[in-house]
Amino acid sequence: MADIKLNANPEKKHTITFSIQDAPGAFSLAKAFATYDIVDKTCLPPADNFQGVQMAKSAFTLPLELVKGAGDSYVATVAEDAIADSDLYGQGICHWKLTSAHIRLSASGRSEDTSYVAALPSGNAAEARTLTLYYLKSSYPSLGNKSPPDHGIEDVALLNPAVPAAGWFTITVSSTELTP
Secondary structure, eight states: OOOOOBOSSOOOEEEEEEEEESOSSOOSEEEEEEEEEESOGGGSOOOOSTTOOOOSOOEEEEEEOOEEOSSSEEEEEEETTOBOOBOSSSSSOBOEEEEEEEEEEESSOOTTBOOEEEEEOTTGGGSSEEEEEEEEGGGSSBOSSOOOOBOOBOOGGGSOTTSOGGGEEEEEEEEEEEOO
16 A cells, blocks of 8 residues: 655645535534545556556545634635655656545434535636535435435536525535635
């Protein structure tokens, strides 16, 4: 297993704000994470199994410290360069890229609770950007059984027209660069 090292002094930092609007209730569980991927897979060892599947770790997820902000918001700081580039597998330097910053919320943290996930994907966490996602209020706190996470709907045109506007709540994720 490769020894992935964190950058001791990351320089490219962003504030990620998760703002919840019109939620149907409180969220007692809130966790945030940043996901990083190796940019150029040539630094990975050759796939040496029968199926030809690459088994070497090429993605890494770090927990982010969440701070309760104003109203129903949470704030985290994420660093683009949190993971140190290094020769993990003896095949050359592996370079890491921040690919998403996301939050997971649930009413109580019980396994049957609906888990609401909001993320800035595909490197957008490293850009000044705002994204609003829509979630059904009727799925709070749970649908009665363990259901898959709800990742929300970004495109308003895809919202179910049978559900009135008051039947939705939003999580807006925004990223702003911190200047040193």
